[in-house]
Amino acid sequence: MIRFILRRLLQVIPVFLGTTLLVYYMVFALPGDPIAALFGDRQPPQAVIDTLRSQYHLDQPFWVQYGLFLKNLFTFNLGNDFTGQPIAASLARVFPVTAMLAIEALAIQAIFGVAFGVFAGLRRGGWFDSTVLVASLVVIAVPTFVLGFVFQLVFGVQLGWAKPTVGANANWGTLLLPAIVLGLVSFAYVLRLTRASVSENMNADYVRTATAKGLSRPRVVLAHILRNSLIPVVTYLGANLGGLMGGAIVTEGIFNVPGVGNKLYQAVLRSEGPTIVSIVSVLVLVFVVANLLVDLLYAWLDPRIRYDQ
Amino acid sequence: MTSNNSHFVAPIEETPLQATDAVKTDQAPLSLWADAWRKLRRRPLFIISALLILALIVIALFPGLFTSTPPNEGCELGNSEGAPTAGHPFGFTFQGCDVYSRVIHGTQASLSVGLLSVLCVLVIGVTIGAIAGYYGGWIDAVLARLGDIFFALPLVLAALVITQLPLFRENKSVWTVVFVISLLAWPQMARITRGAVIEVRNSDFVTAARSLGVSKFGALIRHVLPNALAPIIVLATLELGVFIVAEATLSFLGIGLPQSIMSWGNDIAGAQASIRTRPEIMLYPAAALSITVLSFIMLGDAVRDALDPKSRQR
Numbered sequence: 001m002i003r004f005i006l007r008r009l010l011q012v013i014p015v016f017l018g019t020t021l022l023v024y025y026m027v028f029a030l031p032g033d034p035i036a037a038l039f040g041d042r043q044p045p046q047a048v049i050d051t052l053r054s055q056y057h058l059d060q061p062f063w064v065q066y067g068l069f070l071k072n073l074f075t076f077n078l079g080n081d082f083t084g085q086p087i088a089a090s091l092a093r094v095f096p097v098t099a100m101l102a103i104e105a106l107a108i109q110a111i112f113g114v115a116f117g118v119f120a121g122l123r124r125g126g127w128f129d130s131t132v133l134v135a136s137l138v139v140i141a142v143p144t145f146v147l148g149f150v151f152q153l154v155f156g157v158q159l160g161w162a163k164p165t166v167g168a169n170a171n172w173g174t175l176l177l178p179a180i181v182l183g184l185v186s187f188a189y190v191l192r193l194t195r196a197s198v199s200e201n202m203n204a205d206y207v208r209t210a211t212a213k214g215l216s217r218p219r220v221v222l223a224h225i226l227r228n229s230l231i232p233v234v235t236y237l238g239a240n241l242g243g244l245m246g247g248a249i250v251t252e253g254i255f256n257v258p259g260v261g262n263k264l265y266q267a268v269l270r271s272e273g274p275t276i277v278s279i280v281s282v283l284v285l286v287f288v289v290a291n292l293l294v295d296l297l298y299a300w301l302d303p304r305i306r307y308d309q
Numbered sequence: 310m311t312s313n314n315s316h317f318v319a320p321i322e323e324t325p326l327q328a329t330d331a332v333k334t335d336q337a338p339l340s341l342w343a344d345a346w347r348k349l350r351r352r353p354l355f356i357i358s359a360l361l362i363l364a365l366i367v368i369a370l371f372p373g374l375f376t377s378t379p380p381n382e383g384c385e386l387g388n389s390e391g392a393p394t395a396g397h398p399f400g401f402t403f404q405g406c407d408v409y410s411r412v413i414h415g416t417q418a419s420l421s422v423g424l425l426s427v428l429c430v431l432v433i434g435v436t437i438g439a440i441a442g443y444y445g446g447w448i449d450a451v452l453a454r455l456g457d458i459f460f461a462l463p464l465v466l467a468a469l470v471i472t473q474l475p476l477f478r479e480n481k482s483v484w485t486v487v488f489v490i491s492l493l494a495w496p497q498m499a500r501i502t503r504g505a506v507i508e509v510r511n512s513d514f515v516t517a518a519r520s521l522g523v524s525k526f527g528a529l530i531r532h533v534l535p536n537a538l539a540p541i542i543v544l545a546t547l548e549l550g551v552f553i554v555a556e557a558t559l560s561f562l563g564i565g566l567p568q569s570i571m572s573w574g575n576d577i578a579g580a581q582a583s584i585r586t587r588p589e590i591m592l593y594p595a596a597a598l599s600i601t602v603l604s605f606i607m608l609g610d611a612v613r614d615a616l617d618p619k620s621r622q623r
Contacts (some may be wrong), residue, residue, distance in 0.1 A: 011454070014494050018458035026470045039504075141602040145552045146577060146595040149584050157585065242461065249465045250558060268469045276470070284461045 012288045023280045024066050027273040039227025081275050097170045098259035102244040105183030113187045124199045136188035148254040149182045165256040178255040197229035238294030242287030345615040355611035361604040370459040380414040402583045412597050418572035423553040429491035430492040434498025442506030443529050456496035472564045481567045484516050492555050501544050505537035547610035552603035573598045
């Protein structure tokens with residue numbers, strides 16, 4: 001178990017280095033001078049420009065800049081962005097908001113997706129199954145941003161059930177509407193995965209055994225069918241958490257959520273290399289840790305799985 | 310392995326059961342593909358989606374057949390957000406252009422982004438996945454890590470940065486969007502291919518081909534890959550829909566197709582201004598997009614069912 005975790009963490013290192021290097025290089029190649037952009041249409045003295053450039057190491061070659069970034073990252077000192085704000089502080093402001101949004105969306109898709117999927121899978125071909133299947137296809141086919149606008153218009157503006165935009169006061173309640181929009185597409189995938197997996201497992205021999213030895217139907221469904229059907233679903237959910245955090249740019253834009261997506265969008269427009277790469281590093285870490293947790297969950301779901309051969 | 314193993318028939322002169330044998334020995338057994346095709350032809354889901362896709366392709370190739378209104382000329386600000394009139398069944402956009410004509414003319418860009426991206430992803434993903442799965446060892450490990458690097462990057466983020474690069478900033482086109490999507494989507498295809506190739510590579514017929522003197526690479530091309538195609542084709546049909554949505558998302562954010570190219574994504578983005586007053590303007594291109602994506606998902610579902618050996622026994 002410990003060896004498995006260590007081996008997985010060792011595999012993370014090249015992926016982490018590769019991703020940050022790729023993003024850092026692309027940001028390095030972005031046109032425009034961020035220092036000149038700081039001053040707008042005024043022309044600062046050359047000495048000021050030189051000082052600022054050396055302060056942010058912009059006068060160094062690419063490899064030195066990347067090395068300094070890595071060094072800073074491992075000493076937990078992310079430095080300042082080009083407006084002089086500490087990057088760590090602004091990340092601490094935006095990440096909790098997006099994490100709340102992503103966790104709420106993940107919870108919605110996991111709970112409703114698995115519940116609907118189990119009911120549909122148990123009675124395959126029934127009216128509930130057919131309805132849910134068609135509905136899930138429609139949800140997959142409509143792009144998130146169209147759903148976002150429609151939900152905002154209907155539930156936010158016309159019915160007034162929720163606030164149309166989130167703004168500064170982001171909490172579980174105000175984030176509910178954007179979380180539903182963010183989670184809907186993956187909800188459809190979770191539902192279809194669960195349904196397929198449940199309907200495949202419900203005729204397995206161990207299910208017949210469990211029924212034959214007199215277990216109640218809920219116990220057979222929850223402890224035997226569902227538990228054995230969850231592995232593909234959990235795999236999908238784990239891979240999806242990273243996508244939810246990084247892919248929330250559209251949803252955050254529509255509902256004006258002050259989260260990672262908004263921050264990233266502004267940072268790219270301002271060519272703020274250090275901010276972009278810091279955000280990406282955290283996102284990659286989230287992605288990797290979520291996938292590791294999923295791998296560890298496998299053993300709990302299916303005790304036959306052993307990590308050390 | 311399906312077609313070669315499951316239809317094994319003992320040599321005729323050796324079996325006394327020839328008369329009662331259910332398998333017709335004078336006829337070549339149906340291959341996986343012929344069997345799937347026979348199944349598909351009878352599925353209403355497949356027929357509907359195939360007809361829809363055919364119609365979309367005709368619209369994309371010959372938009373002039375369906376509307377005589379030019380999409381960009383004749384836009385009058387006086388018609389801004391105008392209601393439908395004779396000859397303009399869907400009304401007018403914020404800029405006073407004909408919505409129906411723009412939806413028809415937008416088909417081409419959206420479909421070509423989807424098709425070209427799937428082609429690129431197939432070329433890159435199948436090559437890398439097949440090499441990784443077939444040769445294994447350190448090649449597999451290196452290619453898997455390479456795939457992880459691109460897999461961990463969120464699409465929108467990478468697209469934001471890539472489209473700002475000097476190379477793409479000045480001359481954005483359909484190819485820019487195809488490049489971004491393919492760059493980030495190939496690892497998925499590579500993983501599926503790798504799994505399918507690993508499943509097939511140790512089959513008896515591959516060993517047989519190798520012992521008959523077929524080179525290792527020749528066996529991969531002629532025996533392993535054709536038998537690993539099923540999951541690849543299913544994923545490709547599903548991803549076509551996903552890529553069309555991705556193009557719309559990028560265009561919506563202003564980092565996809567340039568404004569000069571008509572696409573459903575650009576139309577939806579342009580309709581934002583009218584969402585509170587005339588939401589229909591957004592709903593028409595969005596509906597066109599959803600119908601397209603739906604057709605490809607249904608096609609993928611039907612093909613998967615037809616190719617799945619488990620479902621044929623029922």
